[in-house]
Amino acid sequence: QKEVEQDPGPLSVPEGAIVSLNCTYSNSAFQYFMWYRQYSRKGPELLMYTYSSGNKEDGRFTAQVDKSSKYISLFIRDSQPSDSATYLCATPGGGATNKLIFGTGTLLAVQP
Amino acid sequence: EPEVTQTPSHQVTQMGQEVILRCVPISNHLYFYWYRQILGQKVEFLVSFYNNEISEKSEIFDDQFSVERPDGSNFTLKIRSTKLEDSAMYFCASMRGSSGGELFFGEGSRLTVL
Numbered sequence: 147q148k149e150v151e152q153d154p155g156p157l158s159v160p161e162g163a164i165v166s167l168n169c170t171y172s173n174s175a176f177q178y179f180m181w182y183r184q185y186s187r188k189g190p191e192l193l194m195y196t197y198s199s200g201n202k203e204d205g206r207f208t209a210q211v212d213k214s215s216k217y218i219s220l221f222i223r224d225s226q227p228s229d230s231a232t233y234l235c236a237t238p239g240g241g242a243t244n245k246l247i248f249g250t251g252t253l254l255a256v257q258p
Numbered sequence: 259e260p261e262v263t264q265t266p267s268h269q270v271t272q273m274g275q276e277v278i279l280r281c282v283p284i285s286n287h288l289y290f291y292w293y294r295q296i297l298g299q300k301v302e303f304l305v306s307f308y309n310n311e312i313s314e315k316s317e318i319f320d321d322q323f324s325v326e327r328p329d330g331s332n333f334t335l336k337i338r339s340t341k342l343e344d345s346a347m348y349f350c351a352s353m354r355g356s357s358g359g360e361l362f363f364g365e366g367s368r369l370t371v372l
Contacts, residue, residue, distance in 0.1 A: 187347075187368075188366070189349050189351075189363035190301065191363065192360050234300075234301065236301075239303075245303040245306055245314060248301040249300065250299070251300065251301075
């Protein structure tokens, strides 16, 4: 079983829509979860960082973790064309250096 | 804003050649990483480096690969005898501390092996 799974999309929405991006994970020991945004031919950049269950909001972005179902979500309100990118969920895999385990990423296109 | 810089942005090489990818991590960071992303696939951990030695490596990081911090600022990934399947984006990343800190990525070096 893959440690972090993510629907690769692509997901296409009209400008202004609410976007829901989701990941599942297999190891109940995972506690930290991140969402990275990756524009085409660029490196990933950290969007949101959450610990344990619950919601975290930052502007138009809300990250949600449901540890009971091992499900993490990123919601984008009032989506903009500039949000068009690949969104990667990630979690530290433990070990000595907290290497990140990434999902495959979901490609989002926000149409103007 | 401090950033991780990588060179070259794109390198084309012949199969069997050696390649060195270079990275300058953020200056006060202590943990350094290389990740790889084959086209259409997920970002994969290769190796982490701390205190001038490898602290963790993945099964991908075999004897073909090596890392070095030659001068206290640069962090290099060497790939010996490149294979076609080494074609990928290679991302360098750095982090200040090990405990839940933000990992900053460079823009990547695209390696094409012909």
